[in-house]
Amino acid sequence: MNQPIDLPGASIPGPGSRTLLRLQGKTIALFNVDETLYAIDDSCPHAGGSLLTGKLDGRMLQCPAHGLKFDLATGCMRGGGLSVATYPIYWVNNQAAIAIP
Numbered sequence: 001m002n003q004p005i006d007l008p009g010a011s012i013p014g015p016g017s018r019t020l021l022r023l024q025g026k027t028i029a030l031f032n033v034d035e036t037l038y039a040i041d042d043s044c045p046h047a048g049g050s051l052l053t054g055k056l057d058g059r060m061l062q063c064p065a066h067g068l069k070f071d072l073a074t075g076c077m078r079g080g081g082l083s084v085a086t087y088p089i090y091w092v093n094n095q096a097a098i099a100i101p
């Protein structure tokens with residue numbers, strides 16, 4: 001795994017919010033759910049729809065394109081089948097960093 005990349009404070013969404021990151025050729029959707037950050041690939045594994053604007057129910061994200069639901073923590077689709085890439089977030093000395101393999 002590559003060295004985690006520090007995230008600028010301005011790129012970190014506040015509670016209940018989300019932002020889009022472009023890092024190392026990837027487009028990553030970053031969500032703040034109950035003050036926990038989750039980072040996933042923005043591209044839905046079903047047909048490539050953007051997941052950034054999906055509806056959240058807890059940490060379950062519904063793809064706005066066709067409605068499949070994914071767990072932000074695991075990337076797994078509800079009921080199994082597809083999964084979206086997830087990226088670990090680390091906090092060290094109040095600095096968030098993301099690990100991109």
Ligand code: FES
Pocket residue numbers: 044045046047048049063064065066067068
């Ligand atoms: S593109 Fe996401 S459910 Fe089809």
